[in-house]
Amino acid sequence: xxxxxxxxxxxxxxxxxxxxxxxxxxxxxxxxxxxxxxxxxxxxxxxxxxxxxxxxxxxxxxxxxxxxxxxxxxxxxxxxxxxxxxxxxxxxxxxxxxxxxxxxxxxxxxxxxxxxxxxxxxxxxxxxxxxxxxxxxxxxxxxxxxxxxxxxxxxxxxxxxxxxxxxxxxxxxxxxxxxxxxxxxxxxxxxxxxxxxxxxxxxxxxxxxxxxxxxxxxxxxxxxxxxxxxxxxxxxxxxxxxxxxx
Amino acid sequence: xxxxxxxxxxxxxxxxxxxxxxxxxxxxxxxxxxxxxxxxxxxxxxxxxxxxxxxxxxxxxxxxxxxxxxxxxxxxxxxxxxxxxxxxxxxxxxxxxxxxxxxxxxxxxxxxxxxxxxxxxxxxxxxxxxxxxxxxxxxxxxxxxxxxxxxxxxxxxxxxxxxxxxxxxxxxxxxxxxxxxxxxxxxxxxxxxxxxxxxxxxxxxxxxxxxxxxxxxxxxxxxxxxxxxxxxxxxxxxxxxxxxxxxxxxxxxxxxxxxxxxxxxxxxxxxxxxxxxxxxxxxxxxxxxxxxxxxxxxxxxxxxxxxxxxxxxxxxxxxxxxxxxxxxxxxxxxxxxxxxxxxxxxxxxxxxxxxxxxxxxxxxxxxxxxxx
Amino acid sequence: xxxxxxxxxxxxxxxxxxxxxxxxxxxxxxxxxxxxxxxxxxxxxxxxxxxxxxxxxxxxxxxxxxxxxxxxxxxxxxxxxxxxxxxxxxxxxxxxxxxxxxxxxxxxxxxxxxxxxxxxxxxxxxxxxxxxxxxxxxxxxxxxxxxxxxxxxxxxxxxxxxxxxxxxxxxxxxxxxxxxxxxxxxxxxxxxxxxxxxxxxxxxxxxxxxxxxxxxxxxxxxxxxxxxxxxxxxxxxxxxxxxxxxxxxxxxxxxxxxxxxxxxxxxxxxxxxxxxxxxxxxxxxxxxxxxxxxxxxxxxxxxxxxxxxxxxxxxxxxxxxxxxxxxxxxxxxxxxxxxxxxxxxxxxxxxxxxxxxxxxxxxxxxxxx
Numbered sequence: 001x002x003x004x005x006x007x008x009x010x011x012x013x014x015x016x017x018x019x020x021x022x023x024x025x026x027x028x029x030x031x032x033x034x035x036x037x038x039x040x041x042x043x044x045x046x047x048x049x050x051x052x053x054x055x056x057x058x059x060x061x062x063x064x065x066x067x068x069x070x071x072x073x074x075x076x077x078x079x080x081x082x083x084x085x086x087x088x089x090x091x092x093x094x095x096x097x098x099x100x101x102x103x104x105x106x107x108x109x110x111x112x113x114x115x116x117x118x119x120x121x122x123x124x125x126x127x128x129x130x131x132x133x134x135x136x137x138x139x140x141x142x143x144x145x146x147x148x149x150x151x152x153x154x155x156x157x158x159x160x161x162x163x164x165x166x167x168x169x170x171x172x173x174x175x176x177x178x179x180x181x182x183x184x185x186x187x188x189x190x191x192x193x194x195x196x197x198x199x200x201x202x203x204x205x206x207x208x209x210x211x212x213x214x215x216x217x218x219x220x221x222x223x224x225x226x227x228x229x230x231x232x233x234x235x236x237x238x239x240x241x242x243x244x245x246x
Numbered sequence: 247x248x249x250x251x252x253x254x255x256x257x258x259x260x261x262x263x264x265x266x267x268x269x270x271x272x273x274x275x276x277x278x279x280x281x282x283x284x285x286x287x288x289x290x291x292x293x294x295x296x297x298x299x300x301x302x303x304x305x306x307x308x309x310x311x312x313x314x315x316x317x318x319x320x321x322x323x324x325x326x327x328x329x330x331x332x333x334x335x336x337x338x339x340x341x342x343x344x345x346x347x348x349x350x351x352x353x354x355x356x357x358x359x360x361x362x363x364x365x366x367x368x369x370x371x372x373x374x375x376x377x378x379x380x381x382x383x384x385x386x387x388x389x390x391x392x393x394x395x396x397x398x399x400x401x402x403x404x405x406x407x408x409x410x411x412x413x414x415x416x417x418x419x420x421x422x423x424x425x426x427x428x429x430x431x432x433x434x435x436x437x438x439x440x441x442x443x444x445x446x447x448x449x450x451x452x453x454x455x456x457x458x459x460x461x462x463x464x465x466x467x468x469x470x471x472x473x474x475x476x477x478x479x480x481x482x483x484x485x486x487x488x489x490x491x492x493x494x495x496x497x498x499x500x501x502x503x504x505x506x507x508x509x510x511x512x513x514x515x516x517x518x519x520x521x522x523x524x525x526x527x528x529x530x531x532x533x534x535x536x537x538x539x540x541x542x543x544x545x546x547x548x549x550x551x552x553x554x555x556x557x558x559x560x561x562x563x564x565x566x567x568x569x570x571x572x573x574x575x576x577x578x579x580x581x582x583x584x585x586x587x588x589x590x591x592x593x594x595x596x597x598x599x600x601x602x603x604x605x606x607x608x609x610x611x612x613x614x615x616x617x618x
Numbered sequence: 619x620x621x622x623x624x625x626x627x628x629x630x631x632x633x634x635x636x637x638x639x640x641x642x643x644x645x646x647x648x649x650x651x652x653x654x655x656x657x658x659x660x661x662x663x664x665x666x667x668x669x670x671x672x673x674x675x676x677x678x679x680x681x682x683x684x685x686x687x688x689x690x691x692x693x694x695x696x697x698x699x700x701x702x703x704x705x706x707x708x709x710x711x712x713x714x715x716x717x718x719x720x721x722x723x724x725x726x727x728x729x730x731x732x733x734x735x736x737x738x739x740x741x742x743x744x745x746x747x748x749x750x751x752x753x754x755x756x757x758x759x760x761x762x763x764x765x766x767x768x769x770x771x772x773x774x775x776x777x778x779x780x781x782x783x784x785x786x787x788x789x790x791x792x793x794x795x796x797x798x799x800x801x802x803x804x805x806x807x808x809x810x811x812x813x814x815x816x817x818x819x820x821x822x823x824x825x826x827x828x829x830x831x832x833x834x835x836x837x838x839x840x841x842x843x844x845x846x847x848x849x850x851x852x853x854x855x856x857x858x859x860x861x862x863x864x865x866x867x868x869x870x871x872x873x874x875x876x877x878x879x880x881x882x883x884x885x886x887x888x889x890x891x892x893x894x895x896x897x898x899x900x901x902x903x904x905x906x907x908x909x910x911x912x913x914x915x916x917x918x919x920x921x922x923x924x925x926x927x928x929x930x931x932x933x934x935x936x937x938x939x940x941x942x943x944x945x946x947x948x949x950x951x952x953x954x955x956x957x958x959x960x961x962x963x964x965x966x967x968x969x970x971x972x973x974x975x976x977x978x979x980x981x982x983x984x985x986x987x
Contacts, residue, residue, distance in 0.1 A: 413738070534638040
């Protein structure tokens with residue numbers, strides 16, 4: 001992790017009609033950091049991640065991703081990010097290799113490089129046997145891991161993961177997080193939303209959201225200390241719940 | 247450019263991998279050709295007639311045999327009873343009733359003329375009209391026979407006759423199949439283009455892969471071209487397939503330039519596919535898209551003059567047809583195939599279809615957003 | 619029962635929330651009625667013609683102006699040479715060329731007869747046919763006038779016609795029953811099969827099937843809204859045809875509605891059967907679109923006369939439900955007949971409904987196992 005800021009957000013507001021989904025969010029994310037975005041369903045996590053990845057325009061506020069202004073250079077931003085969303089994002093009727101080839105090609109990687117890297121990628125995941133298998137025929141855990149591998153295949157600066165481990169068994173979740181650590185070691189910034197509190201413990205820093213607002217941002221250790229809680233789960237219940245019950 | 251190739255490659259893999267799509271692409275033309283082409287006919291044949299012959303004279307029998315000799319009519323029943331004939335008309339057992347009154351023979355010979363009454367079931371107005379025209383023809387024939395042969399009947403001293411002879415160019419026997427096959431090809435190409443391309447995009451929306459593409463640096467035009475090209479090629483292949491089938495099954499003539507037809511078809515398909523992409527931005531599920539497209543295709547095809555001449559349509563309909571791509575294709579494919587019309591003949595239509603294409607593609611680009 | 623009512627209500631809300639479905643339900647019948655009523659003309663009007671008048675005498679020009687003054691034709695060009703004929707046909711503007719031989723008038727007067735050659739563009743057979751037969755009628759009228767100027771001639775047999783059921787020869791008596799039959803088939807068979815397969819594909823059908831609702835209730839809940847919507851559609855089409863074309867219902871409205879209900883039930887059971895046969899939504903869509911819609915439109919006899927088709931199509935059309943329903947609607951609406959005239963058709967539709975229901979229940983049971 002360095003001090004270089006790869007995501008700078010100041011007073012980000014997103015309204016849908018009169019509904020305020022993101023209410024003056026301000027935070028920075030540093031290069032190589034694993035940044036967790038916590039919140040109950042409907043807290044505004046997905047809205048925020050969609051704005052940061054250029055899928056949606058903010059109503060107001062300043063947002064810079066990978067050094068580019070999201071208003072003026074959304075397409076530049078897209079060159080430098082990877083994205084994996086709640087809905088499964090690989091083509092189910094294509095094979096593993098065909099999916100990698102497609103996304104590599106979209107990011108302008110030369111054909112030879114794609115081929116070589118596909119080999120090393122599948123080897124490192126121990127998935128060599130799946131190369132020619134249709135994605136739709138593979139188990140969910142393997143598909144999720146592949147989706148992540150594809151999302152960082154073009155070596156983005158930042159990868160956005162929107163609840164990447166939804167519906168996956170604990171062992172695969174574990175392995176998934178190992179992949180995340182490895183990517184972070186390679187210098188990729190990880191921006192991940194989740195509502196699994198145990199996953200939050202793996203992050204360098206977490207931001208806790210409730211009803212469109214960021215309630216607190218800090219490292220898991222600091223948060224636990226601040227609120228005198230044994231776990232992030234407990235921190236979350238303490239600070240997010242009261243807002244929910246209003 | 248390379249990005250586009252990667253995307254196009256992906257579309258083709260998907261299309262060929264789907265057993266159902268390949269069936270739809272090649273099965274549909276076969277079904278349409280074999281089943282529908284011979285069925286599309288506006289010819290009226292086998293008109294069933296019931297005759298009420300109250301006269302039973304040589305003259306009335308002569309008229310009836312004239313009727314039987316005609317290709318258009320089938321003599322279903324002869325009776326004396328008006329009621330029986332009426333009932334037959336009412337029960338759909340015959341299409342026409344011919345009433346020959348008493349003393350018919352005597353009156354035409356001695357008194358120089360008599361009327362016969364024809365009753366027609368006119369629910370289907372156009373076939374009733376045609377049947378009536380054919381009936382008049384039969385009676386006219388009978389009249390001239392009388393004038394020429396029957397010496398008892400006194401013809402006027404001088405009688406001028408203008409003979410007409412008619413010939414039908416390009417399709418001497420007025421074979422309806424020649425006319426309908428190009429029309430069916432138009433429906434085929436339109437439906438395949440609109441359905442497959444649009445459903446493809448909506449499906450990507452439903453499964454979430456479209457969102458994934460939207461966070462990549464793909465440019466709008468790359469996306470649109472990548473969706474156009476595969477379905478453009480499929481449309482052209484389908485057209486070629488249909489032409490070959492038509493040649494084999496019905497020996498449909500092809501008098502014009504194939505290159506010109508495929509050139510025009512490409513412009514047409516681009517216009518239609520642009521529309522498909524535009525409509526796909528207005529639907530979030532496949533059934534929604536289907537319902538929308540069905541509505542659009544139905545209007546386009548019905549207005550295009552598939553079985554009736556567009557020139558007979560009212561002004562507003564003709565004005566609508568200037569923005570109806572199917573109307574252009576319907577006209578041009580028949581002109582090129584049957585009449586061998588050349589580039590100069592169809593130039594105005596080419597200009598028109600290009601303008602429509604520019605319009606639909608612009609709409610698609612305008613409506614397709616990489617942001618939500 | 620209360621559960622079922624709630625379920626039906628939910629399905630209704632789904633349908634009405636979506637404007638595309640509403641366009642489909644009401645836009646299609648409205649557009650079809652208006653297009654068939656106002657735009658599609660099976661006769662000709664303003665057909666472009668050209669003449670090649672080698673005589674240019676009083677009689678030929680008289681006849682040309684006679685042709686020109688009719689509503690059917692517009693004289694677009696005076697040709698000078700035979701070679702131009704092919705050229706003008708190729709632009710598509712001209713449907714027929716009338717060729718007058720040189721000395722046309724002189725020959726007619728001196729020899730009592732003369733020739734006109736009509737060359738029509740056979741690439742549009744219907745137009746070619748109509749153009750020649752209308753122009754022949756005009757020519758024979760003109761001859762009659764010429765003869766009358768010479769000396770009155772009596773015509774031995776003069777036919778008169780009475781057009782039953784539709785004295786003004788309005789085309790709507792034909793297409794309104796057709797539109798009802800097609801639109802109902804669309805809404806019933808296609809919409810239900812597509813929505814049911816969609817639920818199956820997205821797995822929501824399983825959720826419904828494990829719910830306390832019985833399978834038959836799930837299916838009922840799915841099709842009930844379409845039953846009601848189709849009935850509304852029938853009323854809508856009848857109302858629209860009355861409003862725009864003044865089409866009366868000569869027979870019993872109650873009988874017509876009862877028959878419509880039967881036909882709707884047939885359509886719904888057909889839709890359910892398609893959904894049990896199709897594995898995916900795409901299959902259901904293509905099956906109902908190609909296997910159902912096109913044959914229904916072509917073979918129900920509402921645009922194309924089935925009697926003139928090759929024999930096999932007559933047979934094919936009798937296994938197509940719309941054919942029978944079109945007859946029922948025509949009889950009740952236009953002819954004003956009572957039930958005794960539609961018994962056969964009613965029983966055929968009833969038998970088809972039962973067949974589809976039996977087939978789909980056996981298929982459905984197999985699936986659940």
